[in-house]
Amino acid sequence: MEKKHNMKTEVSGTLDFNSNGSKTEERIMEASRVKMEGMGPIQVSEVDIESLVIKYHPRINVDGIDELKRSIEKCGLQEPIAVYELDKGKYAVIDGCRRLEAAKRLGWKSVPCIVHENVDQRQAAHLSYVRNMERKNLNPVEIANHLVVMKEKFGYSLKELEIKGYGSKASISQKMKILNLPGSVLDKVREGKLTIAHGLHLLELPTSEEQERWAKRILEEDLSAKKAGKLIKRYISKGKQHKEAQEVEIPEGEIPGVFMKDSRDMSELKDESVHLIVSSPPFNIGMEFEEGISFEKHIEEVKAVLKECARVLVPGGIMALDVADIHTKHSSKEITLMGHRYQEWLREHGIYLKNIIIWYKNVMPLSKRKDLLNMAEVRHTHYKIVLNFEPIYIFRKQGRREVPSEEKILASRLSKKEILELCDGVWKIQPLKTKQGHPCVHPEELPRRLIKMFSYEGDLILDPWAGSGTTIKVANELNRHAVGYERELKYKPVIMEKLGLTDGESDTEVVRTMIESVQEIRSEVQVLEGATEAGETEGDICMAKIPEDGATPVEMSLNQ
Ligand SMILES: C[S@@+](CC[C@H](N)C(=O)[O-])C[C@H]1O[C@@H](n2cnc3c(N)ncnc32)[C@H](O)[C@@H]1O
Incomplete structure (x- = not known):
């Protein structure tokens, strides 16, 4: 059976599969017998590694070669590589691509092979497949590629492939189809x-x-x-x-999508045209944009804006509002709760409170706050709780929200990780450290989460109290349309800058940045000192206003 086969080593007597040599001829013969089934005569020889090639072999995946290499190194080659003569002195692998690769990596110059005679490329390709399938080695893509070779290169019909055991004609077609x-x-x-x-x-x-x-x-x-x-x-x-939902009409303004006007009149927007409202109304705590506005006037204005919001919001649409309570501004006796007032006002318009999210502003470790460390002497009835959170109220308008196209639904899908994060009742989001031209700019992460969670791509998002334009910027980035209202003209350059509508820094911008830097340094020093006397900024790093009413440092929220 053995003959010299234009190869490096003739097989005779005891064959050493491994340079360490312990394998016997019996093992080759046993392997050979398995290989011979249905095939012509074989030769068992040591073949020069350089003369071995891989052609039309279904196995592409050569993962775990190093492991195999270690095993061969330790235990020798358990099974010779099955090959056939492709051309004079060239042998193609029928079975054993990974073993060949491992032998190459071991630096072997030759490798034991079983050489099948009278085998053509078609038969060899088929045999490679059979051998690998026996070991359940092939993945569906390798199988599909092999079937294509059998059909396209070697001209087998589906019927012939069926007879050869590749499954039914239908299943063969399906297997090949996945390559598309x-x-x-x-x-x-x-x-x-x-x-x-x-x-x-x-x-x-x-x-x-x-x-x-x-x-x-x-x-x-x-x-x-x-x-x-x-x-x-x-x-x-x-x-x-699906009839494509009507294109959202974005009103033309000086700043695309932003009206520098009072949102008590949003007549630019059609009834039921807005899919989501994300906003933070003024809290009436004496911010620079609230000067001269009494609490009564504030309530009247907010109610008027909410009425407009209710008109423009689509049925089933969400209104997400960041509304803090008022701690000391109106009364040193007690906190003025606000959430229930919004609930009452919106209920009148068929908009109901559905969820509450706590925005936890983890600004700095409480252990660093001197005002807290100095509380050791405080009476047990007078501790102050740090105001390092704000509630976000999630309201929903009655009615059913029209479902957008499946394509938009798919494009707006949240990952599992995002769902887990967003459905948590407490959102830990760092507030901004700098003022950015407006005293209470939201961190972008806040509207980003709300928009991702409560709207679809292509939706129209409204911020009726736009401030610096954070909601609008983020909505645009998330492939939503956005519209906002801001009545303080001094914030126009801030909005334009945020939306990338200014070229370079204007003079006012430079001055503003300088003022802010000074404010930041000052306020950081104040916070770190944790002074409790009047003169300290309220909240963690609020740079907006120094309280005049003796408010304790923990009372004003960061945002406003
Ligand atoms: C809390 S800030 C919003 C900040 C905003 N979330 C941001 O990230 O920049 C509220 C803004 O609403 C504006 N505002 C108050 N009442 C308004 C009204 N009726 N119409 C339009 N803007 C109003 C104020 O000037 C202020 O800039």
Whole structure:
């Protein structure tokens, strides 16, 4: 059976598969017998590693080679590589690509092989497949690629492939079909994260973008192929029926989407045209934009704005309002609670309080606050709690929100991680450390979370108390349309700058930045000193106004 085969070493007597040598000829013969089934004669020889090539072999994945290398190094090559002669002196691997790679990495110059004679490329390709399938080695993508080679390169018909044991004609076609998936999705099939059945459902989607988006969803939600198939079918049929929602009309203003005017009149906006309102009204705590406004006047104004909000909000739409209570401004005796007032005012318009989120402003460790450390002498009935939080009230207008197209739903999907983060009742978000041209600028993370959570891409978002324009900026970044109202003209350059509508720094900008830097340094010093006497800024780093009414430093919120 053994003969010299134009190879480096003739096999005879006891063959050493491993340079350490302990394997016997019997082992080769045993391996050979397995290899011989249904094939022509074989030769067992040591073949020069340089003369071995890989051609039309289904196994592409060569993961774990180093492990195999270590095992061969330790225990020797357990099974010779199966090859056939491709050209004179060139041998193609039928079975043993990984072993060959490991031998190369071990620096072997030759490797024991079983050389199948009278085998052509078609037969060899088939045999490679069979050998690898026996060991359940091939992933669906390797199988699909192999089937394509068998069909396209070697001309096998589906019928012939069926006879050769590749499954039914229909299943062969399906297996090959998955190669039409986009590369990133195919990778997931290759890795075993998506099945062929998942892949086939994904192929029902018309575009590769949709296929990628749905693959992401399947993985995130751990959807079975059956469930994914159902959802995809529903998505496709909905898409066919769906009349694209009317394009949102963005009013033209001097600043696109921003009206420098009072939001008690938002006649630029049509009834039921806004999908989400994200805002922080003035709190009436003596901010620079509240000068001369009594509490009664403030309430009257807020109610008028809320009425307009109720008019423009779509049925089922959300209104997310950051409304702090008033701690000392109106009465040194007690806190003026505000949330329930908004609840009452909005209830009149069929808008109901549904959720409350606590924005926890983890500004600095409490252990660093001198005002707290000095409280040791305080009577037990007089401790002050640090005002390092603000409630965000989530209201919803009665009625059913029209569902956007499935495409928009899909594009707006939240990841599992985001859902867990957003559904937490306490949002830990660092407030801004600098004033940015306005005394109470929200950190972008706050509107970002609210917009992601309560709207879809393409929705219209409104901020009726726009301030520096944070909501508008973030909404635009999240592929939403946005509109805002701000009545203080002095904030116009601030909004323009935030929205990227100014070229370079204006003179006022330079002056503003200088003033703010001085304010920041001053306020940081004050906070760190933790002074309790009058003159300290209220709240953690509020730079807006120094209280005159003897308010304790913990009373004013950071935001306002
Ligand atoms: C709390 S600030 C909003 C800050 C904003 N969230 C930000 O991140 O910049 C409230 C803003 O509403 C404005 N405002 C108050 N009443 C208004 C009204 N009726 N119409 C329009 N703007 C108003 C104030 O001038 C102030 O800039």
